[in-house]
Amino acid sequence: MKRFCILLALLVIIGSLAGCTPIKTGENTTTAPENTQAAEATDAPATDVPVTDVPATEDASTPVPATNPPSMPTPFGNQPDPQPKAMEDFTVETIDGGTYTLSEALKKYELVVINLFATWCGPCRVEFPHMQKVWSEYSDKVSVVAVSVEANDTVEALTEYANGLGLGFPVAREGSSHLSQFVTIGIPTTVLVDRYGNIVAVEIGSKTSEEEFRELFDRYIGDDYDPNSCTYTVYAYDNRNRDVAGVVVNFCTDTMCSPVVTDEEGTAYFEGVPSKYHVQVIGIPEGYELESSSEFYTDPYSQIIFIELSVKR
Numbered sequence: 001m002k003r004f005c006i007l008l009a010l011l012v013i014i015g016s017l018a019g020c021t022p023i024k025t026g027e028n029t030t031t032a033p034e035n036t037q038a039a040e041a042t043d044a045p046a047t048d049v050p051v052t053d054v055p056a057t058e059d060a061s062t063p064v065p066a067t068n069p070p071s072m073p074t075p076f077g078n079q080p081d082p083q084p085k086a087m088e089d090f091t092v093e094t095i096d097g098g099t100y101t102l103s104e105a106l107k108k109y110e111l112v113v114i115n116l117f118a119t120w121c122g123p124c125r126v127e128f129p130h131m132q133k134v135w136s137e138y139s140d141k142v143s144v145v146a147v148s149v150e151a152n153d154t155v156e157a158l159t160e161y162a163n164g165l166g167l168g169f170p171v172a173r174e175g176s177s178h179l180s181q182f183v184t185i186g187i188p189t190t191v192l193v194d195r196y197g198n199i200v201a202v203e204i205g206s207k208t209s210e211e212e213f214r215e216l217f218d219r220y221i222g223d224d225y226d227p228n229s230c231t232y233t234v235y236a237y238d239n240r241n242r243d244v245a246g247v248v249v250n251f252c253t254d255t256m257c258s259p260v261v262t263d264e265e266g267t268a269y270f271e272g273v274p275s276k277y278h279v280q281v282i283g284i285p286e287g288y289e290l291e292s293s294s295e296f297y298t299d300p301y302s303q304i305i306f307i308e309l310s311v312k313r
Contacts, residue, residue, distance in 0.1 A: 087193045090179065092147055092172035095158045100145050100170045102193065109143040110221040112193040116174075116183055118150035119161045123206030124188045128165045134213035135169055141221045144169040149180040149187065194220050194227060203304075232277070232298065234260060234268040236307040238288065243267075244309055248283030262307075279305060287312055 091101040105112050115131065117124035128146070135144045146169065148158055153173065162171045174180055183189050185204045192201040200220055207213055219225075236247040243266025250259045251270045259282070260268040270277075280295040291308040298305075 085199050086197050087191070087199050090177040092145070092175055092177050092179075094145075094170045094172045095155050095162065096170075098170075100172055103197075105143040105145075106193070106195065106197055110141045110195045110225070111143070111217060113142060113144045113217075114179065114182075114191040114193070115144065115146045116149050116179055116189045116191070117146055117187055118148055119153050119157055120150065121187050125165070126208060127188060127206040128167060130207060130210045131213055132165065132167055132169070134210050134217065137214075138217050138221070139169075142217050146171045147174055147177070147179050148172070149174050149183055192216070192220060194225070196227060198227065200227070228273060230272055230274045232270045232272075232305060234262060234270070234305045234307060236262045236266045236268075236309065239291070239308070239310040244285065244288065244307075246283070246285040247281065247307055247309070249305070249307065250280040250282045252278040252280065281307060284309060 087102060089101070089103045091099050094100055102112060113135075115124075117128075131144065135142060146162075146167065148171075153161075155173070158171055158173065179191075182191050182202055184202075188204075188206055190201075190203040191199060192203070194200045201216075203216070207216070232251070234247075234249050236244040238244050243262075243264070245262050245264045245266060247262040247266075247268070248259055249262070249268060249270075250257050251272070252258075253275060258270060258272075260270050261283075262268040275298070277298045278295065279298060281290060281292075284290055288309040289312055291310050292306065
C-alpha cells in the first residue's frame with residue numbers, strides 16, 4: 001500500500017482541486033471565488049536547471065512522455081529527516097450540544113480526519129456528500145469531524161447546513177481550538193492525524209469523488225500502516241487545466257537523485273522515507289513553458305506537488 005507523508009509545498013493554481021480563499025476568523029467575510037490561486041514558495045536559491053525537451057508533436061495539447069530522462073545533476077545538501085509532528089489536543093463544541101476531543105477520538109479510531117470549511121464555500125459543499133458516503137463505510141476505523149472556521153457560521157446555520165447535506169459525523173465551530181491555523185491557502189482544508197497522534201497530511205482543496213476519499217483513508221489504516229514511509233505525488237497541468245505527460249521531476253538528497261516522469265494523467269509518484277528533498281523540474285515536453293518554480297524543497301508538511309506549465313504561442 002502506498003503511503004503518503006505530510007505536505008506544505010509549492011502550490012500554484014489548484015486546477016481541478018478547487019478551493020475557497022482563506023478567511024480570517026473573527027472578521028466579516030463574503031463569498032469567495034471557488035478557484036484558489038496559491039502563492040508560489042521556495043526556500044532554495046534560484047539556479048539554472050537543465051530542461052530537456054521531448055520530441056515535438058503536431059499538437060502541443062497531446063504531449064509525448066519523456067522516454068529518456070536526462071542525466072542527473074549533482075545532489076544538493078539536505079537537512080536532517082523531519083521528526084513527526086504531534087497534533088495538539090483540542091476540544092470543540094458540536095452543533096448537537098456535545099463536544100469532540102481529539103485525544104478521546106484517538107482512543108477508538110485509527111485515523112482522525114479534521115475537515116475545515118465554511119457554509120459559503122462551494123467546493124466544501126461539493127465534497128461533503130462523498131465524504132459522508134465513504135465515512136459511513138469506514139466509521140469503525142475513521143473518525144471525521146467537520147469544523148467551521150467562519151466566525152459568522154452560527155449553530156443554527158450549521159445545523160441547517162448539516163441536515164441539508166445529511167451529514168452523520170460531528171459538525172462544530174472552531175471556538176478556541178485555533179484550528180484555522182492550518183488554513184494556509186484556502187478551504188476546504190483537511191488535516192489527518194494518525195493513530196499515534198501525529199499529523200500525517202494537510203490536504204488543500206475539494207475532493208470530487210468517493211474513490212478519492214477511500215484512497216485517502218486507506219493510506220493510514222490497517223495493520224500494515226507504516227508511519228515511516230512516504231509517497232510524494234506530482235501533478236502537472238497547463239493553463240487550460242489539461243494534464244501534461246512527460247514532465248520529469250527529480251528528487252534529490254545529499255547522496256542521490258531519483259527522477260519520476262508524469263503519465264498521461266499528469267501524475268507521478270516518488271516513494272521514499274520522509275525527508276526534505278530538493279525537487280527539480282528537469283524535463284518538460286516540447287511546446288510548453290514552465291510557469292511554476294523549477295526547483296524547491298519539500299517540507300515536513302508536504303504531500304502533493306503541483307507543476308504548472310503554459311502552452312507556447
